[in-house]
Each structure stands twice: as structure tokens, then as C-alpha cells.
Amino acid sequence: MRVLITGVTGFAGSHLAELALVEGAEVHGTVLPGSPPSADLAPLLARTRLHPCDLTEPGAAARVLGEVRPERVFHLAGLSVVGSSWANRAEVLRVNLEAAFHLLEALRELPAPCLLVSSAEVYGLVDEAAQPIPETAPLRPVSPYALSKACQELYATYYALAERLPIVTVRAFNHIGPRQGPGFVSADIARQVAAVEAGQAPPVLAVGNTAARRDFTDVRDMVRAYWLALEKGLPGEVYNAASGTAVTIREVVEIFLSLARVPIEVREDPARFRPVDLPLLLGDAGKLRAATGWAPAIPLRTSLADTLADWCRRV
Ligand code: GDD
Numbered sequence: 570m571r572v573l574i575t576g577v578t579g580f581a582g583s584h585l586a587e588l589a590l591v592e593g594a595e596v597h598g599t600v601l602p603g604s605p606p607s608a609d610l611a612p613l614l615a616r617t618r619l620h621p622c623d624l625t626e627p628g629a630a631a632r633v634l635g636e637v638r639p640e641r642v643f644h645l646a647g648l649s650v651v652g653s654s655w656a657n658r659a660e661v662l663r664v665n666l667e668a669a670f671h672l673l674e675a676l677r678e679l680p681a682p683c684l685l686v687s688s689a690e691v692y693g694l695v696d697e698a699a700q701p702i703p704e705t706a707p708l709r710p711v712s713p714y715a716l717s718k719a720c721q722e723l724y725a726t727y728y729a730l731a732e733r734l735p736i737v738t739v740r741a742f743n744h745i746g747p748r749q750g751p752g753f754v755s756a757d758i759a760r761q762v763a764a765v766e767a768g769q770a771p772p773v774l775a776v777g778n779t780a781a782r783r784d785f786t787d788v789r790d791m792v793r794a795y796w797l798a799l800e801k802g803l804p805g806e807v808y809n810a811a812s813g814t815a816v817t818i819r820e821v822v823e824i825f826l827s828l829a830r831v832p833i834e835v836r837e838d839p840a841r842f843r844p845v846d847l848p849l850l851l852g853d854a855g856k857l858r859a860a861t862g863w864a865p866a867i868p869l870r871t872s873l874a875d876t877l878a879d880w881c882r883r884v
Contacts, residue, residue: 573639573681574598575624575672576646577617578606580749581686581741585643585792586617592796597637599624599646609748609882624668630675641799642683644672647717650752651690652777654714655844665717666724673728673736682735684799685725689742689784689811689850690715700815701784701853704740704807711845722807735804739795742811742852746788746872747879754818755785755825755876757841762829763880772833774826777841779819782849784811787867787875794854797861811852812865824873 572589576582577598589596590613599622600606606614620633624646634642647665648654654661669685676683692702693709710716728734749756754777764770786794794810802808826833857863 570640571595571597571637572641572643573633573637574643574645575668577619578604578610578614579645581744581788581792581795582645583610583613583748584746584788585645585795586613588789588792588796590616597639599633601646607748624671625664627671630672631678634675634679638679639681642672642676642681643795643799644669644683644685649688649714651712651714652752652841652843654712654717658713661713662717662720666720669721669724673724673734676734677728677732680734682737682799682804684795685721685736685738686795687722687738687740687807688715688718689740689809689852690847691719691722691740692850694847695849697849700849700851701811701813702809702851703853704809704856711847712843729805737798737802737804738807739798739857740807740809740852741791741794742784742786742809742850744786744788744791745876747875749788749876754783755821755873756880758822758825759873759876759880760884762825762833762877763884765833766830766881767884769884772831774822774833774835775838775841776818776822776835777838778843778846779822780817780848781846782815782817782851784813784815784851785821785869785872786810786812786865787872790865790867794857794861794863797863798857801861802857803860808857808860809852809854810857810863811854813852813854815849815851816869821873824870825877828874828877
């Protein structure tokens with residue numbers, strides 16, 4: 570089977586490509602021109618066909634679909650850092666919406682089952698009593714990034730209902746692991762710990778809001794959710810992908826400190842706090858589990874240890 574993964578050299582995209590290869594697929598992926606993939610992706614990219622393409626350019630998605638004729642499409646390309654999305658709001662909205670629009674328009678001409686990866690961020694501020702959050706909760710985005718994902722979902726709804734495209738949407742809760750870039754909490758912490766261990770920085774860890782609670786899933790489990798959702802999910806439906814357990818960022822910091830080979834002092838950095846932060850994001854993935862049998866398998870400590878090992882190689 571031929572699959573097309575947009576953003577194949579990105580964090581989740583690269584892990585999804587590895588899974589697709591294990592599943593026996595012929596893997597094609599788009600990569601943004603001018604963003605060279607990191608060297609550690611070389612073994613993966615030797616087995617993946619890359620299509621340089623800026624999806625926000627009219628006609629680019631149609632050209633790639635015409636070249637690949639994919640039997641499944643996974644749309645992962647886009648801007649995904651929440652924390653910087655207030656400062657970059659115009660770019661986040663432009664890139665995420667134009668890319669989705671052009672891809673969906675191209676799929677109207679060459680239809681194939683398509684997975685849209687959305688985000689738990691679309692739920693916004695949800696009362697603790699109403700969590701774990703089911704898919705039926707209203708979309709009330711409170712960050713520009715979340716707004717872009719909620720708008721993408723409306724596009725998917727239109728193309729599924731009005732244009733009858735077979736689109737499945739997954740609302741991914743937080744996912745972490747090797748290859749995640751800076752701007753996400755566990756990568757930001759792991760990068761600093763690795764720099765301290767390498768003697769490149771004083772033994773101080775800068776953190777933002779550590780009282781927030783998040784529902785973390787290893788990226789390798791998350792991409793399995795994407796694969797299964799498109800294989801077994803119903804077109805037009807939305808599925809949460811989440812572990813069902815929330816931990817504080819403070820607990821994440823504690824695990825990293827216990828993994829570190831040297832003592833490190835933790836300091837709050839006001840620049841790392843957000844204009845609006847979600848105190849708790851905890852997901853109910855019962856619908857995905859019922860449809861596909863998916864369950865995450867990798868424990869949080871393993872994900873964090875693998876993330877730290879990855880940053881120790883990178884710094
Ligand atoms: N990034 C970052 N860096 N976050 C920090 C830091 C820090 O140094 N210190 C504390 N935090 C807090 C944030 O304020 C937030 O409450 C929490 O850690 C998680 O932040 P992120 O890792 O940036 O993730 P997110 O929850 O905002 O968004 C992630 O999950 C979404 C799905 O739930 C991203 O992966 C999104 O792309 C994804 O859609």
C-alpha cells in the first residue's frame with residue numbers, strides 16, 4: 570500500500586513513517602523545501618520517498634497527490650508549538666489553514682482516505698469535573714494554535730459532509746519522545762538536562778508553569794493510534810487519542826531530575842509562562858479503543874528516559 574505522510578521528517582511524521590514501513594507500506598512524504606532533515610533520520614529516509622513541497626502553495630498538494638497516487642494520506646505537516654503561537658499567530662493560522670485547505674481540495678480530485686491530526690488543545694479550558702474529556706465536548710480554543718486546529722476540524726467536517734471525502738480526525742493529546750523539537754515541555758527540559766550533563770551549561774533548569782497537568786502518550790504509541798484510526802475508524806468521525814492519566818509538569822521535572830547524572834537546581838522562568846494556560850487536559854480515548862483496540866503501551870518514565878538519551882546525542 571502507498572501512503573503519503575505530510576511532514577514526514579517531523580516528530581510524529583518520522584515515527585509514523587517507521588511504523589508504516591513495518592506495516593509493509595511504500596512510504597512517501599512531503600518535506601518543506603529549505604528544512605533539511607536531521608542526520609539521524611538518514612536510515613529512515615533511505616527507505617522513504619521524499620517530495621519537497623510547501624503545502625501552502627496553490628497546486629503543490631495536487632502535484633504530489635498526482636505523482637504518488639496514495640492509497641492513504643496522513644496530514645501531519647504544520648506548526649504545532651502552542652507556547653509561541655501567540656507571538657506567531659498570523660503564521661500559525663496561515664500555514665495550518667492554507668495547508669489543510671489545499672490538501673483537501675487536492676483530495677477532491679484524487680480521493681483517498683485521509684487522517685487529519687487535530688489536537689486536544691481545541692477543547693480549551695474544561696472544568697475538572699468534566700474530565701477526562703470525551704469527543705462530544707465543545708470546541709473552545711484559547712490559543713492561536715488551538716484556533717488553527719479547531720478551524721482545520723471545521724474544514725474536515727465540510728469536506729467529509731459536503732464533498733464526501735473519507736476523512737478521519739484524531740484529536741491527539743500530548744505526545745512525547747525522541748526527536749521532538751524545542752518548544753514542548755519534555756523536550757525543553759531534556760535539552761537543558763543534556764546540556765548540563767555535557768558541561769555546556771550551569772546546573773540550572775529553567776521551567777514555566779509546573780502546576781499544569783497533561784495526559785502524555787509516547788509518540789510511538791500515538792502514531793499507532795493514527796494508523797489504526799485510519800484503518801478502522803469511520804470516515805467523518807473524530808477520535809481522541811490519550812492515555813487517560815494526567816501528571817503535573819512538576820512530576821515530569823522530578824522524573825528528569827531522577828534520570829540526570831548530576832544534581833540540578835530548578836528555577837521558574839517568567840518568559841516560559843503563557844498568556845493563557847490550560848490547568849488540566851485529560852482525555853477519554855474510549856471511542857478509539859472501542860473502534861480499533863488501541864491502547865498505549867510505553868510507560869511515561871521510559872518515554873522521558875528515551876527523550877533524554879536522544880537529547881544527550883544531539884547537544
Ligand atoms: N513548552 C514548554 N516549555 N512548556 C512548559 C515549560 C517549558 O519550559 N514549563 C512548563 N510548561 C508547561 C506549559 O505551560 C503547559 O502547561 C505544559 O507544560 C505542556 O506544554 P507543551 O509541552 O508545550 O504542550 P501543550 O500541552 O501546550 O501542547 C502539546 O500538546 C497538544 C495536544 O494536547 C503540543 O504537543 C501540541 O502540538 C499538541 O497539539
